[in-house]
Amino acid sequence: MFAVYAESFDADEPLNALATGERPEPEVPDGWTVVDVKAASLNHHDVWSLRGVGLKEEQLPMILGGDAAGIDQDGNEVVVHSVISDPFWMGDETLDPGRSLLSERYPGTFAERVAVPRRNLLPKPAGISFTDAACLPTAWLTAYRMLFTQAQVAPGQTVLVQGAGGGVATALITLAAAAGVQVWVTSRDPDKAERTRSLGAADVFETGARLPGRVDAVMETVGAATWKHSLRSLRPGGVVVASGATSGWAAETELNRVFFLQLRILGSTMGTREELRRLLAFCEHTGVRPVVDRTLPLAEARDGFAAMTEGDVFGKIVLML
Missing domain, CATH: 3.40.50.720 (NAD(P)-binding Rossmann-like Domain)
Known part of the structure; x- marks a missing residue:
């Protein structure tokens, strides 16, 4: 499958560490499922990953991206919550000392498909587009x-x-x-x-x-x-x-x-699944929608990363599949 990933680290010129191309299909542990990604948005976290923050060399190559909206294996339109907590952790996932994010310990969302825990999927409201929904989880x-x-x-x-x-x-x-x-x-x-x-x-x-x-x-x-x-x-x-x-x-x-x-x-760090659920409801009922700076095909992700590193952004950059 086509993906955007970190193949190395470069603290000074992060785009030098960025690669695009074919990667293996995602592995699916017990309790996980696969989402066909329709839209994914960039965050500064993705640039920091290219600089080597939060990743180790033995984890490379690592597919980047934490935010996504897409379609699950049952045909449901879903939004991905990217905070991965221990399956036995109770309460606020952001307080789990062993928590991670997609694109840190597990391959991220800048790919045609991504594997996520089933509990991390929330229904996408019909009135919110894939583009807008992909901006919400981070x-x-x-x-x-x-x-x-x-x-x-x-x-x-x-x-x-x-x-x-x-x-x-x-x-x-x-x-x-x-x-x-x-x-x-x-x-x-x-x-x-x-x-x-x-x-x-x-x-x-x-x-x-x-x-x-x-x-x-x-x-x-x-x-x-x-x-x-x-x-x-x-x-x-x-x-x-x-x-x-x-x-x-x-x-x-x-x-x-x-x-x-x-x-x-x-x-404050990220948010819980319940908070994401409330955010989706807030946007659905108020009509509030994210500010989208630009949309790009996944294959042109490098242009989005360049804009983010240069600070030439107002709102979110969304990668479309």
Whole structure:
């Protein structure tokens, strides 16, 4: 079957590690099944895999991709939840210390077919296209968990989203606005920041700019470059939810501000099957849909990876089969 995979690692030029071509059909352990992939979307995780983060050389070649929507062996239209937990793990799958993701321990979704545990398949609502559904299981699920599980935002509150344009950022803005939350956005790219108004952003600011008021919650995916601004933007008792650090991991914590203002700092990673189920229902009933930057045939995946590494993306890149 045709697939897109990592054949080596290159920390500086990740596209040098990318390969396309024929790979063996997926192995199907007990309790697993095969999905014919119709659409799969790119995430920064896929680029990091090419850099050698989360993979070992003995795992190569590894088919990339975690997000997918397709058709299972019974002819059902399904969405794949890519967090693979121990079959005996109970509760939140993201807290399983032995959890993995498709394309880490198991071949991923950038292929004509992918093997997944049966429990990881959710019905795709008829009103949501394969293209849109393929955007949801990582970036949009991450955003959903950050907003509604971790920060527990409510209508009428104000949320600051640090950074604009990527899959998680556009999901955060769209979901929060649809839930009646006032959304402020910061970005170094004025054009991308301005485009977020069409997603529901109430106002946009330059990165680090003084805001007109304090916010109830900050959604933080940038890291070191915005961390101090995130803490200083919170009202007393506010919460910052961090799910990434694209600009670097190390930042001044300002513990005096944290304890004096009783701020909360929460980490967030991916989301559960139940949260994905709720996200699908949210999109189905509200009409909210992911922002798709572009769609490409699977054979042209390299162009999508190039756009992502260059930062030339607003929304999600989807690979079609």
